[in-house]
Amino acid sequence: MPLPKQDIAALSTTWTEGVLLKRDVFSTVERGRFRTSDGEVEAVLRRLDQVPWWSYLPARHLFERERKALTRARDLNVGPKLLWGGRSALVRGFIDGVALHLAKPHGDRAYFRSAKTALRKLHRAGICHNDLAKEQNWLRGSDGRAYLTDFQLAACFNRRSRLFRIAAYEDLRHLLKHKRTYAPEALTPTERKILARKSIVARTWLMTGKKVYRAITRGVFNFTDREGGGRRLVNDAPVLSARIKENADVRDVAIVAFADRRTGVGLYAFVEADQVVLEAKLRSALAAASDPKPPEHIQVVPLLPRDASGKVRTEILQLIAMNQIDLIEPLITSPADREFFRGILESRKNLRDRFNFGTADQA
Numbered sequence: 001m002p003l004p005k006q007d008i009a010a011l012s013t014t015w016t017e018g019v020l021l022k023r024d025v026f027s028t029v030e031r032g033r034f035r036t037s038d039g040e041v042e043a044v045l046r047r048l049d050q051v052p053w054w055s056y057l058p059a060r061h062l063f064e065r066e067r068k069a070l071t072r073a074r075d076l077n078v079g080p081k082l083l084w085g086g087r088s089a090l091v092r093g094f095i096d097g098v099a100l101h102l103a104k105p106h107g108d109r110a111y112f113r114s115a116k117t118a119l120r121k122l123h124r125a126g127i128c129h130n131d132l133a134k135e136q137n138w139l140r141g142s143d144g145r146a147y148l149t150d151f152q153l154a155a156c157f158n159r160r161s162r163l164f165r166i167a168a169y170e171d172l173r174h175l176l177k178h179k180r181t182y183a184p185e186a187l188t189p190t191e192r193k194i195l196a197r198k199s200i201v202a203r204t205w206l207m208t209g210k211k212v213y214r215a216i217t218r219g220v221f222n223f224t225d226r227e228g229g230g231r232r233l234v235n236d237a238p239v240l241s242a243r244i245k246e247n248a249d250v251r252d253v254a255i256v257a258f259a260d261r262r263t264g265v266g267l268y269a270f271v272e273a274d275q276v277v278l279e280a281k282l283r284s285a286l287a288a289a290s291d292p293k294p295p296e297h298i299q300v301v302p303l304l305p306r307d308a309s310g311k312v313r314t315e316i317l318q319l320i321a322m323n324q325i326d327l328i329e330p331l332i333t334s335p336a337d338r339e340f341f342r343g344i345l346e347s348r349k350n351l352r353d354r355f356n357f358g359t360a361d362q363a
Contacts, residue, residue, distance in 0.1 A: 115146035
């Protein structure tokens with residue numbers, strides 16, 4: 001369903017297309033720049049014109065919930081600010097930060113103090129987020145503070161009803177689950193009690209609704225992972241990795257997903273090997289197998305980035321694949337790391353959806 005004429009007219013003079021962040025059956029989300037009365041700002045656009053007809057009604061419902069919540073939370077400074085809202089598109093401010101599962105704030109007590117403060121502000125405004133179990137809906141800003149994003153399931157209340165109190169309790173409990181993952185030593189006795197006690201709604205949901213939800217999202221809508229790679233990342237990537245490793249010159253491989261304007265979801269394979277010319281051989285071998293579809297991009301690198309335990313840092317590789325280059329800086333901890341990634345960045349393959357955010361493309 002195309003965008004209404006008034007939305008097209010408004011965006012044609014204010015929106016500059018940038019990097020595609022996500023495309024699914026509920027919306028298309030991209031990062032770019034938005035012209036305000038005070039000048040251009042970095043922003044994020046959510047639009048409904050590319051969703052399938054059969055998912056349009058639920059997509060519209062989620063869109064309206066997000067617009068209502070962002071309107072109410074406009075001045076709270078705990079999430080993205082609503083900059084413009086049309087009939088089938090909205091523009092929200094861009095938060096300079098990375099998702100919790102990428103930031104991994106181990107031992108960062110200040111972050112979780114700010115997260116609790118942000119949640120308290122949201123609840124005082126009568127807003128419950130309702131989707132905070134997902135780490136990607138918590139951001140760690142470049143200022144070290146916690147911010148919330150993706151308000152599609154948010155609910156707004158005019159009074160502190162029993163339903164509000166239950167939803168607010170579950171928001172807090174999900175925050176504390178993340179705190180237990182990254183800063184368990186900072187949990188207070190009261191917070192541990194909250195973690196141990198699910199609300200009756202949560203217990204009922206786990207026993208009934210969640211099974212239906214998973215059946216629909218995984219079976220019908222094809223959602224199977226938090227990175228948005230769907231079945232290609234979950235099912236195809238392991239097969240492709242195994243085939244790539246059959247080449248004797250390959251030491252290791254890491255495959256990540258990225259949003260692709262042509263296919264919806266693309267795969268990007270980072271291959272650890274010494275010969276750059278190996279890329280063509282690998283692509284030919286994967287194409288000959290025909291199924292599954294080969295990765296859209298294959299990049300040979302001398303070494304894959306690893307943490308102290310030897311685990312591949314896929315969080316950074318995914319940002320490279322998505323052309324979110326400017327968001328890598330907070331994840332780099334030393335000049336040696338910066339020099340290490342320079343070679344990978346200079347040879348990256350996904351240049352179709354590239355945009356100059358700040359000094360991103362000067363890397």
